[in-house]
Amino acid sequence: MQITLKDIARMAGVAESTVSRALNDKKGVGKETKLKILKIAKEHNYRPNQLARGLAAKKTNMIAVVLSEMDSPGNIEIVKYLEKAAENVNYQIILCNTNNQQEKEKTYLSLLESNQVDGAIFIGGKLVGSHLLRASFSNENSIVLVNRLAEENFFTTVLTDYSNGIYQAAKHLLKEGYQKIALVSGPKDNLVEEEKTNGYLQALEESGLKIKEDLIYSTDSSREAGYNAFLKIIESEVIPDAFISTKELTTIGLVEAIKMGGYFIPDDFAVIGYGDSILTSIIEPPLTVLSEPLEELAKKSFNFLLKLINDDLDSKKIEVLNPSLIIRDSSLAKYN
Structure with a gap:
């Protein structure tokens, strides 16, 4: 059991206030008494209650x-x-x-x-x-x-700056020759995800491309959601040639679905993921990612x-x- 201030006071035969002053190196405690208190505290591995001290x-x-x-x-x-x-x-x-x-x-x-x-x-x-x-x-x-x-x-x-990040990703894909870029983003009621979508839309508009709603897919942040997003998008009227995923775990699921479908990256679909983490680092081929500071x-x-x-x-x-x-x-x- 953890020793308390009260226990040390009883062992040393002094008041709790004296123990407190000794342990906090404050004046008003004799040298011999202070040494006695410190010895007892050390022998019993005394640790002050930080929360209680903080509240006071x-x-x-x-x-x-x-x-x-x-x-x-x-x-x-x-x-x-x-x-x-x-x-x-x-x-x-x-x-x-x-x-x-x-x-x-x-x-x-x-x-x-x-x-x-x-x-x-x-x-x-x-x-x-x-x-x-x-x-x-x-x-x-x-x-x-x-x-x-x-x-x-x-x-x-x-x-x-999420908007700028996804903007960079989309512009890079456009520069590489991709024209039908799908966005797999998080929930619509999340303003951070909305900012990412805005960056995607800005890049496409600047390039004179028509926005295709079928290529924008909002889902939750799980691996399964990324997998299902690919299956959903691939069945739409407009088949993408590239994907941008805005979450780490959805990126894992998305890549898994592409490979399970017998497709190749980037031969069939280019992919840009989010987050330069241990999870995204093990993907083959090496994954282009947006890395946050x-x-x-x-x-x-x-x-x-x-x-x-x-x-x-x-x-x-x-x-x-x-x-x-x-x-x-x-x-x-x-x-x-």
Whole structure:
């Protein structure tokens, strides 16, 4: 059983307040008494209750990292970089997964509102709801959004320029000679996915191509969804010659469906995926992908949050980072 402050006080024959002063190296404790207390604490492997100390001091050195999707490889990479940044300044993270459920998000938000964490970073998800918006009105709630949009600029936010990323991908395929490019995107009610679709539409319009609705397919973010998207699109009136997938897992399913159908990449269909992760790196032929600056997203969002916690940020900030198109074999020129 974990030894408590009260246990140490009883063993040392002193008051709890004396133990607290000794352990926190504060004045008012004799040298011999302090050494006795420290010896007892060391022998019994005493660890202070960080949460209790934080509640008393209104600082816990802990932050909540709230994920909309735990199965997104990109989100997990951001969490890893956040954890590393936090450890460098003696902070810890509490990982919370909402699975895009608003009620879960409200529950995790209560950690911040009850001072159990010093701040919160929300990664991904749908348009900010009223509960999170209300929380932003209090200066005591330090909140940073990562790759999540709000209708009003009440949040410090770090974003990937999704529209520009998919625009780059579509322009690359058009330059390579592909004319019938299908887009496999996430749910229609997700504004981030809407931004990706806008980039696709812009590239096609600039090239003078007619938009074919049959080539735009919205689905969820699973591997199975990517597989089924290919089967659906291939049965439509317009057969594509290239695909852009906006999610890591749908990309895996899409490639699997193409190969199971006896087709070849890029001979029959060129493919551009999303996310330069361990999953996409094992695809053959090597996959052209849009790679997000995940480490930079994490570092900037954490630094913003620290400034909010320490009242060093004079106004809400929005920083937009560009993804990079990594060109590999899967999108080579159709006409050699």
